[in-house]
Amino acid sequence: MTDEHRDMFGASGFGDTSGFGGLAVRPTDLVSSPKPYGEWFDEATDALEQALPSFGDAVERVVVHRGELTLYVKREALVDLCRLLRDDPRLRFEQLSGVSGVDYPNDPTGRRLHAVYHLLSMTRRRRLRLEVAVADADPHVPSVTEVYPTANWHERETWDFFGIVFDGHPGLTRIEMPDDWPGHPQRKDYPLGGVPVEYKGAQIPPPDTRRSYA
Amino acid sequence: MGLEEKLPEGILLTTVAKMLNVARKNSLWPAQFGLACCAIEMMAVGGPRFDIARFGMERFSATPRQADLMIVAGRVSQKMAPVLRQIYDQMPEPKWVLAMGVCASSGGMFNNYAIVQGVDHVVPVDMYLPGCPPRPEMLLDAILKLHDKIKAAPISGKTAWTTLDESPYEKPIARDTRISQGLAADAPLVFNAPLPGEGA
Amino acid sequence: MTDPNAADSATTYTSTYSSEDPYGSTSTDDAGRIFTVGGGDWDEIVNAVDPLESERIVVNMGPQHPSTHGVLRMVLELEGETVARSRVVIGYLHTGIEKNMEFRTWTQAVTFITRCDYLAPLSNELTYCLGVERLLDIEDQIPERVKVIRVLLAELQRISSHLVWLATGGMEIGAMTMMLFGFREREHILAILEMITGLRMNHAYFRPGGVAQDLPPGAVDRIREFIPYMHAKIDEYESLLTANPIWLRRLKGVGFLDTNGCMQLGVTGPLLRASGLAWDIRKEMPYSGYENYDFDVVTESAGDCFARYLVRVNEIRQSLRIIEQAVDRLKPGPIMVADKKIAWPAQLALGGDGLGNSLDHIRHIMGQSMEALIHHFKLVTEGFRVPPGQAYVPVESPRGELGAHIVSDGGTRPYRVHLRDPSFVNLQAVPALTEGGMISDVVASVASIDPVMGGVDR
Numbered sequence: 001m002t003d004e005h006r007d008m009f010g011a012s013g014f015g016d017t018s019g020f021g022g023l024a025v026r027p028t029d030l031v032s033s034p035k036p037y038g039e040w041f042d043e044a045t046d047a048l049e050q051a052l053p054s055f056g057d058a059v060e061r062v063v064v065h066r067g068e069l070t071l072y073v074k075r076e077a078l079v080d081l082c083r084l085l086r087d088d089p090r091l092r093f094e095q096l097s098g099v100s101g102v103d104y105p106n107d108p109t110g111r112r113l114h115a116v117y118h119l120l121s122m123t124r125r126r127r128l129r130l131e132v133a134v135a136d137a138d139p140h141v142p143s144v145t146e147v148y149p150t151a152n153w154h155e156r157e158t159w160d161f162f163g164i165v166f167d168g169h170p171g172l173t174r175i176e177m178p179d180d181w182p183g184h185p186q187r188k189d190y191p192l193g194g195v196p197v198e199y200k201g202a203q204i205p206p207p208d209t210r211r212s213y214a
Numbered sequence: 215m216g217l218e219e220k221l222p223e224g225i226l227l228t229t230v231a232k233m234l235n236v237a238r239k240n241s242l243w244p245a246q247f248g249l250a251c252c253a254i255e256m257m258a259v260g261g262p263r264f265d266i267a268r269f270g271m272e273r274f275s276a277t278p279r280q281a282d283l284m285i286v287a288g289r290v291s292q293k294m295a296p297v298l299r300q301i302y303d304q305m306p307e308p309k310w311v312l313a314m315g316v317c318a319s320s321g322g323m324f325n326n327y328a329i330v331q332g333v334d335h336v337v338p339v340d341m342y343l344p345g346c347p348p349r350p351e352m353l354l355d356a357i358l359k360l361h362d363k364i365k366a367a368p369i370s371g372k373t374a375w376t377t378l379d380e381s382p383y384e385k386p387i388a389r390d391t392r393i394s395q396g397l398a399a400d401a402p403l404v405f406n407a408p409l410p411g412e413g414a
Numbered sequence: 415m416t417d418p419n420a421a422d423s424a425t426t427y428t429s430t431y432s433s434e435d436p437y438g439s440t441s442t443d444d445a446g447r448i449f450t451v452g453g454g455d456w457d458e459i460v461n462a463v464d465p466l467e468s469e470r471i472v473v474n475m476g477p478q479h480p481s482t483h484g485v486l487r488m489v490l491e492l493e494g495e496t497v498a499r500s501r502v503v504i505g506y507l508h509t510g511i512e513k514n515m516e517f518r519t520w521t522q523a524v525t526f527i528t529r530c531d532y533l534a535p536l537s538n539e540l541t542y543c544l545g546v547e548r549l550l551d552i553e554d555q556i557p558e559r560v561k562v563i564r565v566l567l568a569e570l571q572r573i574s575s576h577l578v579w580l581a582t583g584g585m586e587i588g589a590m591t592m593m594l595f596g597f598r599e600r601e602h603i604l605a606i607l608e609m610i611t612g613l614r615m616n617h618a619y620f621r622p623g624g625v626a627q628d629l630p631p632g633a634v635d636r637i638r639e640f641i642p643y644m645h646a647k648i649d650e651y652e653s654l655l656t657a658n659p660i661w662l663r664r665l666k667g668v669g670f671l672d673t674n675g676c677m678q679l680g681v682t683g684p685l686l687r688a689s690g691l692a693w694d695i696r697k698e699m700p701y702s703g704y705e706n707y708d709f710d711v712v713t714e715s716a717g718d719c720f721a722r723y724l725v726r727v728n729e730i731r732q733s734l735r736i737i738e739q740a741v742d743r744l745k746p747g748p749i750m751v752a753d754k755k756i757a758w759p760a761q762l763a764l765g766g767d768g769l770g771n772s773l774d775h776i777r778h779i780m781g782q783s784m785e786a787l788i789h790h791f792k793l794v795t796e797g798f799r800v801p802p803g804q805a806y807v808p809v810e811s812p813r814g815e816l817g818a819h820i821v822s823d824g825g826t827r828p829y830r831v832h833l834r835d836p837s838f839v840n841l842q843a844v845p846a847l848t849e850g851g852m853i854s855d856v857v858a859s860v861a862s863i864d865p866v867m868g869g870v871d872r
Binding site for chain 3: 065066067068070094095096097098100101102103116118120122125127129148149150152153154157174175176177178185186192207208210
């Protein structure tokens with residue numbers, strides 16, 4: 001999903017001459033974690049599978065990494081899934097902690113904009129992550145504000161910074177940037193936009209145009 | 215506002231100017247313009263340990279119309295810049311601006327799309343105070359230095375030597391010695407001239 | 415530029431103002447005439463409002479207003495003194511911290527995230543460091559002393575944050591003495607934090623894998639001295655405020671929000687606990703060894719501003735309890751993970767230049783081992799790599815659930831960091847707290863949320 005890293009100083013064609021960075025980092029494969037997932041993850045995904053007949057269709061991947069469960073969800077199923085996660089007595093994810101966006105310009109499926117939802121079950125002390133990917137040309141995700149009213153500002157922020165359109169949101173306007181601001185600043189292709197800085201007579205370029213060490 | 219702008223500069227009114235400046239310096243009313251981290255340190259200056267009341271400045275004015283010092287305490291975002299300018303415009307003359315902290319002075323570590331790279335792009339600044347955030351003692355020091363500057367100012371009270379839309383890179387790093395040399399504030403800038411008592 | 419104040423008579427003043435001043439103009443839209451109140455043109459406003467047509471006026475409060483905790487802007491629709499609608503506008507302090515972090519190494523990024531919520535910088539650092547440590551899979555290797563130091567400082571920070579809340583919140587509703595008291599005690603905590611971290615605010619003291627340097631000699635004694643001092647001071651605050659008739663009238667029954675409302679709006683922290691739900695991440699999903707400490711989750715059931723005041727004051731007491739235990743648990747040991755691929759030199763001593771340096775480490779890299787020098791250079795300039803993945807490890811900040819969603823692509827810099835800030839979420843509750851109340855209660859309600867705009871806008 002992300003870029004490949006293999007060498008020092010961003011040079012290409014060389015190996016990792018110092019050995020410092022360890023092995024080359026390859027893009028992660030888009031595969032599900034194998035069952036059983038461990039901890040409470042099996043119990044929760046089984047409950048979800050039983051309650052949602054179209055589970056196999058709605059959930060593209062189930063990834064368990066570092067003790068955190070991530071469901072990669074198709075956008076059509078997002079709202080139904082959220083309502084189920086909130087209301088099913090076996091799941092009870094009552095609270096939405098937050099929505100954020102991540103931009104993967106090199107997503108192999110072509111859907112670069114990801115909306116990430118962190119759910120919290122206060123009853124069972126569990127956390128769950130939902131991830132929805134959409135393409136830049138069709139950046140529409142259904143809004144979950146009717147299920148979790150708290151998503152209101154989070155979705156506005158994600159629209160502001162990433163340009164993901166949340167359909168059904170009561171008032172999707174910019175929240176952090178001025179209303180007439182062009183572009184969506186936290187996308188990867190949006191420049192950081194600093195100015196060069198002078199230090200003791202030498203000019204230092206802004207951080208995003210400096211030489212990269214990795 | 216009003217009278218002093220109509221008065222001529224010159225020898226005739228120097229004593230009046232001195233008296234006026236002592237009065238101005240001793241009753242500076244800062245506008246309550248807290249933005250970010252520095253605002254907390256600004257409040258700490260108002261607190262009991264640092265006690266800005268010693269300098270007659272504890273009366274932080276909630277309305278810009280009753281303030282003559284604007285302490286820009288924190289990072290100024292692109293969204294806040296027009297608001298900042300409006301507040302500055304609402305302050306009566308003569309007025310002074312203290313850019314508190316590196317963010318207000320130069321954008322600081324937030325060299326990016328969101329932050330105005332120095333409040334001197336928006337309003338003229340009389341005193342720059344580095345630090346992230348500056349200690350309350352540093353703010354007091356900056357205020358005292360500003361007091362000195364006000365004391366030496368002409369009758370109009372104008373002391374700012376940065377002008378708007380001036381690029382931060384063309385800004386002279388040298389100090390402005392016009393006032394200490396007894397020149398008029400609008401005289402051509404003399405850079406790095408020795409201060410009295412510094413030797414040639 | 416024409417100075418609007420310089421005009422002689424009221425009539426010329428008004429015309430100058432509306433025609434030439436770009437800010438103080440009068441315009442018309444669907445809702446009717448809109449005035450920008452810059453002063454002076456008040457008559458025009460009063461004459462233009464038709465009492466038969468509407469008694470509803472719209473008042474813009476902020477973004478520069480003394481009682482909005484920084485650059486919060488509220489648009490209030492008033493009928494008389496009753497708030498009919500209130501809407502919150504934020505973004506006036508948007509700093510681009512999240513984007514800036516993508517251009518720094520994992521260790522350097524701490525200096526950015528610490529400046530988000532500037533009243534609880536150590537909580538910001540803590541959630542970020544815990545997330546990076548989870549991605550590095552070194553959660554089990556964090557030394558015990560690191561965990562204790564983190565808890566110790568985070569709790570000191572919580573007290574200082576609640577003190578600023580008490581001070582500013584008190585000042586906003588007229589308790590000026592409380593402002594002086596709050597800042598007086600806060601200076602003691604800042605002195606301790608400065609002694610330990612080197613800075614009064616924005617410490618950048620926690621690092622992925624440990625902390626930047628060990629506690630200096632004398633710090634523990636100073637903290638021990640502080641505990642009884644602070645206990646006495648809280649009693650002083652309570653004797654000043656808890657039965658104070660003005661304080662009670664301004665806060666009791668004002669800004670009510672029940673558990674249901676909190677859950678729907680995602681509100682956490684003291685607001686949720688003041689509505690009766692004992693949800694504290696330190697207790698329910700412990701991190702950094704909080705499960706080993708004996709403390710109570712403070713709750714109240716009234717759900718109003720006064721209940722929030724009681725919760726915060728009693729939380730200071732609980733924090734002191736935790737600090738007391740943490741000081742006792744402090745055992746000598748390493749303050750950085752053992753993995754040399756991650757660990758920055760941390761056993762620092764103050765050098766002659768006033769900067770912290772690890773003299774043994776310098777002797778080693780400069781005099782003994784070329785490989786160590788190369789390694790040190792690479793670690794500091796290039797940084798360590800973090801395996802690809804994402805992590806979200808929230809902590810209980812003084813304002814509620816504070817979590818950093820961290821995404822790594824396997825490189826030496828964060829791919830994306832998003833901070834879920836409690837102030838941002840809790841501010842959504844402002845309409846629920848203020849609508850239907852009096853305009854003077856808006857100030858108390860917003861103060862009871864304790865929003866820190868640096869965290870809201872990031």
